[in-house]
Amino acid sequence: MTTPKSEAPRPHYADRAFRSPMGVLGGVLLLGLGGWMAGDAMVQGTGRAPWLALAAVIALAPLVIAFTLRPVVYASDVRMLVRNPFRTITIPWAQITELRSGFSNEVLVDGVKYQLWSVPVSLRARKKATRRTARQLQGADADQAPARPSSDQDMEHLRELAQRNATNEGAKGEITVRWAYEIIAPAVAGAIVFAVLLATG
Known part of the structure; x- marks a missing residue:
């Protein structure tokens, strides 16, 4: 008598991250510039200037x-x-109605729209890709794939993942939305302190 073989478990793949490299670079530069200016104000400033600089950092850095x-x-x-900036939305693949690209990249779930902040649309990049494709069609490299902006490529890959994984075990759950209080709370607190210092100055 043979023992029936159990079905091999489906492999679990590590998350793939989609983010804007230019957004990350811009954020690092802004934080560095703001930190330098605020540090100078706190060290060299007099009166309420150091406290205003500190409150501004607490409000703006988040x-x-x-x-x-x-x-x-x-x-x-x-x-x-x-x-996204103030929310984290977890969406099982089976719940996704559409991944749509227009002036912004969005995911639709039962009529509710969530914008994908980390995959920004660049109209300039789209126009550039269109011109490059037109040159390809006119030249000797017409058999090459049409040029596409990186954000459009990311959206196409997400659509493929949604279609491929919608039937996976575990892909049929509830949508969860969590507010980023770790961002909201210090920003609001810093803004209140800054306003109070200005009003009582």
């Missing part, structure tokens, strides 16, 4: 992080995790 370093889309074999 916002810079939120809009530049924080946004990312993680894609695994069971779900897509969208980390």
Whole structure:
């Protein structure tokens, strides 16, 4: 009597990250510039200037992080995790209605739209790719694949992942939305302190 073989478990793939390199670079530069200016004001400033600089850093640094370093889309074999400036949305693949590209890249779930901040649309890059494709069609390299902006390539890859993984075990769950209080709370606190210092100055 032979023992039936158990079905091999489906392999779990590490998340693939989709983010904007230019956004990350811009965020690092802004944080460096802001830190240098605020540090100079706190060391060299007099009166309320050091406290105003400190409050400004507390208020603005989380916002810079939120809009530049924080946004990312993680894609695994069971779900897509969208980390936007102030929210993190976890969407199982089976729940996705459409991944749409227009003036922004978006994921639609039961009529609700979530923007993908980490995959920004560049109209300039699209026009550049269109001109490059036109040159290819007129030249000797007409058999090459049409040029496409990196964000459009990322969206196409996400569509392929959604279609391929929608039937995976674990891809049929509930959508969860979590607010980024670690960003919101210090930004609001810093803004309040800054306003109070200005009002009582």
